[in-house]
Amino acid sequence: MEIGEKDPRVVALAADLAKSTYTEMFKERFPDRHFEFGIQEQNMMGVAAGLAATGKIPFASTFAVFAAGRAYDQVRLSIAYARFNVKIVATHGGLATGEDGASHQMTEDISLMGAIPGMIVLSASDYYSTKSVLMAAYEHTGPVYVRLVRPAAPVIYGGVFEFKIGDVKKVRDGNDVAIVSYGYTLHKALEAAELVRERGVDAAVYDFLTIKPIGARTLEELAGYERVFVVEDHVVWGGLGVNLAGELDRYGAKTRVVTLGIRDSFGHSGTPEDLYRLFGLDPESIAKNIL
Numbered sequence: 475m476e477i478g479e480k481d482p483r484v485v486a487l488a489a490d491l492a493k494s495t496y497t498e499m500f501k502e503r504f505p506d507r508h509f510e511f512g513i514q515e516q517n518m519m520g521v522a523a524g525l526a527a528t529g530k531i532p533f534a535s536t537f538a539v540f541a542a543g544r545a546y547d548q549v550r551l552s553i554a555y556a557r558f559n560v561k562i563v564a565t566h567g568g569l570a571t572g573e574d575g576a577s578h579q580m581t582e583d584i585s586l587m588g589a590i591p592g593m594i595v596l597s598a599s600d601y602y603s604t605k606s607v608l609m610a611a612y613e614h615t616g617p618v619y620v621r622l623v624r625p626a627a628p629v630i631y632g633g634v635f636e637f638k639i640g641d642v643k644k645v646r647d648g649n650d651v652a653i654v655s656y657g658y659t660l661h662k663a664l665e666a667a668e669l670v671r672e673r674g675v676d677a678a679v680y681d682f683l684t685i686k687p688i689g690a691r692t693l694e695e696l697a698g699y700e701r702v703f704v705v706e707d708h709v710v711w712g713g714l715g716v717n718l719a720g721e722l723d724r725y726g727a728k729t730r731v732v733t734l735g736i737r738d739s740f741g742h743s744g745t746p747e748d749l750y751r752l753f754g755l756d757p758e759s760i761a762k763n764i765l
Contacts, residue, residue, distance in 0.1 A: 477612050478504055487522055487534040489515045495535045495565045515540040519548035526558035531612065538564035538621060542583035554590045554617045561611045563620045568707030569753065570623040570658045575743035581736050585712025587619040588686045594639055595686040597621040597656040600630045603683055606637035614639055623658045625746055640684050642692045648678030651764060652696055654718065655705040656682040662750060663705045665757035670764050677764065685714055688721045697727035703734060705760055710735040734763055
């Protein structure tokens with residue numbers, strides 16, 4: 475809404491989930507700049523491309539499973555191939571979607587969206603980083619995929635949070651190992667860092683607000699660690715872990731990257747906490763793997 479106040483080109487698109495994604499609040503303030511498509515995510519992405527072609531800046535928002543999965547062809551061809559200035563804000567990402575079960579738990583979106591040429595992939599971990607990530611997406615000219623999650627998350631960052639695309643934030647210092655995460659699992663990573671500290675392991679924690687592209691400065695920092703543990707609410711295949719390992723290898727680092735994510739499995743219905751425990755993404759399991 476703040477972006478919409480300053481730029482009349484900004485429009486919001488919804489597909490039957492405006493209440494869940496909160497774009498209905500944008501509709502209340504800017505009724506002529508909000509478009510509701512019903513359960514037609516593919517159509518929504520096609521129209522977003524058309525609006526961008528006319529000079530608008532569309533923010534198309536729906537659950538990640540529909541944004542990255544159901545509408546993949548339209549995102550790839552209508553938006554990304556044409557380099558249109560569309561912002562895809564995908565909520566309810568990962569196992570954190572919880573009780574809605576495997577049908578609504580998009581655990582493959584980082585792989586799908588990251589593989590699209592020219593697509594920027596961002597993720598936010600708390601209230602302030604979400605605001606900053608959305609502002610950075612708006613300021614970038616070209617397609618951007620923003621991954622958000624369902625649960626309320628603790629605040630990590632202060633009121634004024636500077637972020638630009640490419641940034642990765644070090645949220646905890648440590649000399650022995652580095653833990654890399656993004657989104658809701660970042661909070662589990664921070665708890666795990668406390669657990670291993672009690673056992674004499676000093677762990678740094680990095681918040682990968684920018685998942686793609688991975689910058690040289692980030693690679694330089696992580697190359698200084700013998701081991702990097704990537705904790706992600708995503709399938710291991712094609713996720714941040716394997717991509718980070720590949721980039722570090724090309725950089726010439728001798729760092730060993732260990733990915734803690736979802737193996738070859740769909741999710742289940744349950745609370746996010748129970749699901750994280752089941753898939754080894756709870757603080758105790760992360761700490762055990764590090765130790």
